[in-house]
Amino acid sequence: MTVSDRWLLPDGVEDILPPLAGQIESLRRDVMDTCQRWGYQLVIPPLIEYLESLFTGTGHDLELQTFKLTDQLTGRMMGVRADMTPQAARIDAHTLGQEGITRLCYAGHVLHTRPRHMLTGRTPIQAGCELFGSASEAADMEVISLMLETLRVSGMPRVHLDLAHVSIYETLMGEASFDRDTEAAIFDAMARKSVPELDKLLGSCDPLSAGGRLRQLARVSGGAEALQEARKILEGAPEALLGALDQLGRVADMLTRDFPEISFGFDFCELRGYNYHTGLVFAAYAPGHGDAVAKGGRYDAIGSDFGRARPATGFSLDVRALVSLGERVVRRPGAVWAPADVDPALEGVIAGLRLTEIVVRALPDESDADPAAKGCDRILVKRDGQWVVDQLS
Numbered sequence: 001m002t003v004s005d006r007w008l009l010p011d012g013v014e015d016i017l018p019p020l021a022g023q024i025e026s027l028r029r030d031v032m033d034t035c036q037r038w039g040y041q042l043v044i045p046p047l048i049e050y051l052e053s054l055f056t057g058t059g060h061d062l063e064l065q066t067f068k069l070t071d072q073l074t075g076r077m078m079g080v081r082a083d084m085t086p087q088a089a090r091i092d093a094h095t096l097g098q099e100g101i102t103r104l105c106y107a108g109h110v111l112h113t114r115p116r117h118m119l120t121g122r123t124p125i126q127a128g129c130e131l132f133g134s135a136s137e138a139a140d141m142e143v144i145s146l147m148l149e150t151l152r153v154s155g156m157p158r159v160h161l162d163l164a165h166v167s168i169y170e171t172l173m174g175e176a177s178f179d180r181d182t183e184a185a186i187f188d189a190m191a192r193k194s195v196p197e198l199d200k201l202l203g204s205c206d207p208l209s210a211g212g213r214l215r216q217l218a219r220v221s222g223g224a225e226a227l228q229e230a231r232k233i234l235e236g237a238p239e240a241l242l243g244a245l246d247q248l249g250r251v252a253d254m255l256t257r258d259f260p261e262i263s264f265g266f267d268f269c270e271l272r273g274y275n276y277h278t279g280l281v282f283a284a285y286a287p288g289h290g291d292a293v294a295k296g297g298r299y300d301a302i303g304s305d306f307g308r309a310r311p312a313t314g315f316s317l318d319v320r321a322l323v324s325l326g327e328r329v330v331r332r333p334g335a336v337w338a339p340a341d342v343d344p345a346l347e348g349v350i351a352g353l354r355l356t357e358i359v360v361r362a363l364p365d366e367s368d369a370d371p372a373a374k375g376c377d378r379i380l381v382k383r384d385g386q387w388v389v390d391q392l393s
Contacts, residue, residue: 012115012122016320019332023323024125026330028107031127031150031319035105038146040129043104045087047080053090054079056306062086062276065112080111085314086276086302088130093306101133107319117291120321128296128316135311137247140280140298141254147294147315148259151284154317155328156293160263160285163251164270165244166277166297168217168234175238176210190218191271213237217268224252226266247280276302282315286325293321333358336389337371337379340364349380349387 009015016024032042048069055063065082081087088104096102107127115122129146131139144161151159169190173183182201189197198218205211216233220226227249234241248266255264270281281297296315335358338350353359360374371379371392381390 014121023330024319027154027323028127028319030153032105032107034150034153035129040103040105043091043106045084045106048078051077051079054081054086056086067111067113082110082112084110084126084128085130085316089302089312090306092132092310093308103131105129120291125319126316127319128314130312130314132310132312140313143296143313143315144282147296148262150317151294154322155326156286157327158287162265162267162283163248164267164281165248165279166281167279168241168244169269169271171238171240172210172214190269195219221265221267223265230268289325293317293325334377335360335375337374337376338362339380340367346387
């Protein structure tokens with residue numbers, strides 16, 4: 001390794017410098033403040049945990065995204081978190097152990113073994129909310145509404161929301177009783193939206209069978225007309241499937257009423273990125289950005305894996321992506337330049353100003369510095385024996 005190579009960062013890992021760092025931190029604070037105004041309490045999970053708790057109840061995709069290391073104290077395997085949702089579930093199940101409804105929010109870096117796609121790095125700043133203890137549809141509506149509110153705070157000019165329901169796929173697959181290899185192949189083709197592969201795998205199925213209905217649903221996506229088409233395909237299907245469609249319809253009605261500026265659509269076999277969800281799922285997209293800027297859904301299974309069954313729903317978002325995509329304007333407050341003067345009276349004035357203002361105190365070797373270049377728009381000057389704030393000329 002050469003001297004110059006020592007300062008190179010790994011691919012997908014970056015320093016965040018001014019002013020972007022300030023913009024990201026400002027948005028992180030505003031998102032967390034918004035969540036707390038809705039009654040969500042802040043938690044700060046650890047960066048690393050034992051693998052057993054990080055992967056409990058989650059899918060294989062999360063395991064592949066997690067960096068692993070050996071704990072030098074115990075010899076057990078640990079992982080650097082790739083998703084904070086399982087940590088929030090552990091906190092609810094064991095650390096807090098509260099009865100009734102618990103609302104938690106969080107924000108922090110996560111680490112991925114590889115970027116999710118070409119436009120993302122490996123160290124996203126994840127923020128999110130989780131609601132535990134309620135299986136009601138009202139809980140799902142609250143989480144979706146809060147997610148959209150955080151996107152509004154983020155300055156997103158336009159948002160499209162994709163709605164899906166994991167139980168539709170799971171119910172049909174359970175009814176079809178495919179062997180394990182065929183089921184894995186169908187899942188992979190469905191996740192990639194590969195209609196030709198699904199035709200090859202399910203083409204021999206009767207149209208009214210579970211496999212035939214799954215094959216037809218894979219072709220259906222869009223707005224209200226897609227929901228009607230799905231009802232035709234699932235006519236006569238088990239009640240659970242029709243109930244899932246009804247719930248999607250009610251969510252659409254809520255969005256039309258409360259968020260008329262949001263466009264939305266349905267995808268009845270959406271499986272990408274949902275490792276542990278069990279019911280209603282949703283993902284928000286911004287124009288020109290291929291990956292979801294926020295996503296979430298119901299994941300009732302994780303609580304039981306932690307030994308305390310708890311219904312749960314929530315969402316997470318990438319703060320870094322929202323800053324780059326949003327039209328949010330962060331106005332940096334002006335600062336006061338204080339000269340390198342040893343006058344004791346100056347010390348008292350600076351201390352008083354720093355209660356409400358940014359004050360940059362010059363060092364002895366900064367006597368020739370340009371205050372404007374340091375972000376200052378005012379300067380402390382001595383006038384008639386008193387230190388006063390004056391505008392920079």
